[in-house]
Amino acid sequence: MSEVKVYAHRGASGYALENTWKSFQKACNFGVGIELDVQITKDGVIVVFHDDNVKRLSGKDARIEEVDYDFLKELKIGKKWRRSFVHHKIPLAYEVFQWAKEKKVPLNIEMKSSFLHHPNGTKILCAMLDGLHDVHLSSFHPQLLKEIKKTKPSVETALILKKKFSLEEVIGMDWVDSLHLHKRLYSSQLIDQLQQTGKKIRVYGMVGSEAAIKKPDSCLVGVITDYPDRIKEKLRPAVER
Template sequence: MKRILQTLAVGVFAFTSLLPDGTALANEEVTKKEQKQMTTVAHRGASGYAPENTMAAFEKSVDMKAEMLELDVQMSKDGELVVIHDTSVDRTTNGTGAVKDMTYEELLQLDAGSYFNEAFAGEKIPTLGEVLDEYRGKIGILIEIKSPSLYPGIEQKIADELVDRNMHKPNNNKIIVQSFDHDSVMTFHSLLPSIPVGVLVGYSPNGISNVQLAAFSSYADYVNPNLSMIDSDLVQRIHNQGMETYPWTVRDELSADFLLNVGVDGIITDYPDYVDPHLPDQAA
């Protein structure tokens, strides 16, 4: 599902004149800007409005009509794929400790909502399978493999979850898998080449070179950098390599408007409603 954004340029009527016999001659011109496809991605769900990476945040992203939700996947001590951003539970739950050192049952006992607001008390850390089962067909899902070096074999386990649900086959439910660990992205791509993959890129003052983009294009469909790295030149260079870009993470409307104007393909944001469905008028 993608929201279609378009801007109509000026000029329906150029002029109307009269011929000598009194009949009217209308010279009409209609110019349309190229239609622009834009995907709004709810970062860790609509995490500006509900506790990140919880079912409440994912439900809010559907309510706010985002095209995709983004989530982070790690693995419990006993091999369960769980949805949480940090490698420890300290920041977003009432517990302490590393995710990899806790069993799924131990993680399930934690409150993952109260830190955000008491109205969300009792929210749990969901499993990847729970999210896939609940939201397949309702909204696209952008899966980030978080710290895969801590979890040997996590790429295969994610692939298995998708295959078990026939979600690796082309259908109306969009799935993308991404990571900052580009070796992990390549590993996943080798397991399920039918699933589009993206490389996440953290901020670097050196930017992203054409050599790097060419290397990414050998396996990736998306290059998703920190929004502070984005300008129209980088967007064009990504497109020239046949890839798309979903920058992260938008937390204000000015940033969303800027990204829309430079032609990105999607915006990863805590606030899906900040992505204006209409590009600013570009007519002179």
């Protein structure tokens, strides 16, 4: 069976605020890869943030695709965390990528929908990938992955599957190298079907108690989780424990 790599979802978001330097550093300490989300501003600056609108974590009602970076750079984000409230800043993607390159941290970079509204978004992102140790780009939007593959053919692209998808369409997407699916979709029957595509498979949403962790399928190459330390321990061969 191939090695199953562990990726910390939005950084180690089970232990620190998602997509922040604290969550990334925590994941690095666990010795795992990092899954993070990227958005692009109106003026073409790529930042690390999950939501299309910053309201959930900042209280300000603004869509990232509609504002310039000057609006975001001083914005404080946070939420109540274990009886306390800590403010963070939205990280610049370039700075996170440089840090990951120095630390040799594998990255799973998810492109969010703001990239659909910027004519040069995927090209700007591709220009920032040089020198990264181990990276793949994922998205729910196959057209973004197609643009990435056209600009940078060597980079791995991963389609995040929605609940209802066409296997025939997925097989025909020769610009997609791997598939990501939520654990709610995971089943032996579906895995058998997905193997027909010849693409790699990663699963997200795992917490450590799932059957897919106890006995991983041979085609599974990655797990994306809020609790990377748990998953890493579960996947460690019994002879090493």
